[in-house]
Amino acid sequence: MATTSSDGGKPKPRRSRSGAKPSGRIIGLPSTTSNGLFSVGDENAYTGVDPSALPRPKPIDKGFIASTEAAALEALNEDLQRRLAVTELKKEDAFAALAQAETQTMNIERETLRMATAAQARDQALRKDMEAMRLELERCRDDLVACQAHVLREKEEVKRAVAHARRAGAAADEARRTLEVERQCYTDQHRATTSRVNKETEEALAAAQRDLLDAKRQIDDLEEDVETERAWREKAQKERLNAETRCHAFEQEAGAAAAAADRNESARHKAQENMEALRQQHEEETSNQREAERKASARRRQRDLQAVNHRQHEAEKAKLFKAENQVAELRQIIEELEQGSKLTLSLKKELKRERAxxxxxxxxxxxxxxxLAAFSSSNAAPSLMDQQHIPRLTPRHTPRTTTPPIGGGGPLSVRDH
Incomplete structure (x- = not known):
């Protein structure tokens, strides 16, 4: 209701919302005189007429004025009552909207606090994961450096193994050449031995032939002696018996010599045959023995060479297998590093999304x-009587976190509620 002043019970005009003073007109009263001119204020300034030249107004009927004022007051009272009811309805709607906005603000603040807490937790977890990934990346980098050094060492070992294999090949070539030289030496020695045996055999045959010739000459000499003794048998009768005895002895000796010569001839042939057989057997045995020794030596050298080659091949296979395992480990470490880099990129992208x-x-x-500020400032401040019917809202102090929250979706708007 409108307040009344102490002078005459006239209604006291309200100020507008903008703070300007009322114009002084009373709603429902005529604003002009009987001649149609303005009678209050500087309205004559708009007509361009001098006020002293205007005719004086007629006296106003006070009863008519009182009735008119009463009617105007009644109409003003009804209008004020209607406006007051509308204002009450608007006030109730505004209070309901304010309560709803306050509820929405509380929900938004709770959701913001929850999201900030969750974002802080995610931020801490993300930082822990990034720290773990950094430590893992450093460890992988150290492992990669160690593996690179190990690979370099393995390369050096492979180079040494290749050099050793080359040296072993050179040694095998040298052994092959040595074997060829030894075979040539054995061949030369066999030829020399064969020639020596042949020479000795020829010398033995020549000696046997010389012995046979000596025996023949002895037989010829004996025959000559027998002839001489027969010629001198008549001449030397005294010595006949002796001569006969000697002749008989000589004949016996000649027979023995002939038999010996025959035996020597057969023995010579047999000895020659035996010597030829012995020579062939000796040559065969010597060749077989040398061939067996050569084959045994060749087999022994081949076995030694195969054993050395097998050991070298096994060592090279072990080194190659070890190098392949290390290469596979290096590839796995590189794949893990690539996955770690991909995970780091995805974490960076997630961090960018969180920041956005x-x-x-x-x-x-x-x-x-x-x-909210615009909505609060758009509502007019209620009067003291109206403030008694407004429920007092206790202010809430929401703690503000120093760490800004990280994403997880935008905040809930008023429409979301």
Whole structure:
């Protein structure tokens, strides 16, 4: 209701919302005189007429004025009552909207706090994961450096193994050449031995032939002696018996010599045959023995060479297998590093999205605070009587976190509620 002043019970005009003073007109009263001119204020300034030249107004009927004022007051009272009811309805709607906005603000603040807490937890987990990934990356880098050094060492060992294999090949070639030289030496020695045996055999045959010739000459000499003794038998009768005896002895000796010569001839042939057989057997045995020794030596050298080659091949296979395992480990480490780099890139992208979401959250919170401030400032301040019917809202102090939240979606707007 409108308040009344102490002078005459006339209604006291209200100030407008903008703070300007009322114009002084009373709603429902005529604003001009009987001649149609303005009678209050500087209205004559708009007509261009001098006020002293105007005719004086007629006296106003006070009863008519009182009735008119009463009717105007009644109409003003009804209008004020109607406006007051409309204002009460608007006030109730505004209070309901304010309560709803307060509820929405509480929900938004709770959701913001929850999202900030979750974002902090995610941020801490992400930092822990990034720290773990950094430690893992450092460990992988150290392992990679160690593996590179190990690979370099293995390369050096492979180079040494290749050099050793080359030296072994050179040694095998040298052994092959030595074997050829020894075979040539054995061949030359066999030829020399064969020639020596042949020479000795020829010398033995020549000696046997010389012995046979000596025996023949002895037989010829004996025959000559027998002839001589027969010629001298008549001449030397005294010595006949002796001569006969000697002749008989000589004949016996000649027979023995002939038999010996025959035996020597057969023995010579047999000896020659035996010597030829012995020579062939000796040559065969010598050749067989040398061939067996050569084959045994060749087999022994071949076995030694095969054993050395097998050991070298096994060592090279072991080194190659070890190098392949190390290469596979290096490839696995490189794949893990690539996966770690991919995970780091995905974490960086997630961090960028979180930062973008956090920035969007801050923008939406700023917009929401601006909307709440605009909504609060758009509502007029209620009077003292109206404030008694407004439920007092206790202010809430929401703790502000120093760490800005990381994304996870934008804040809930008023429409989301």
């Amino acid at each position: 979401g956090r920035l969007q959250l801050g923008i939406k919170c700023s917009k929401l605070e601006a909307e």
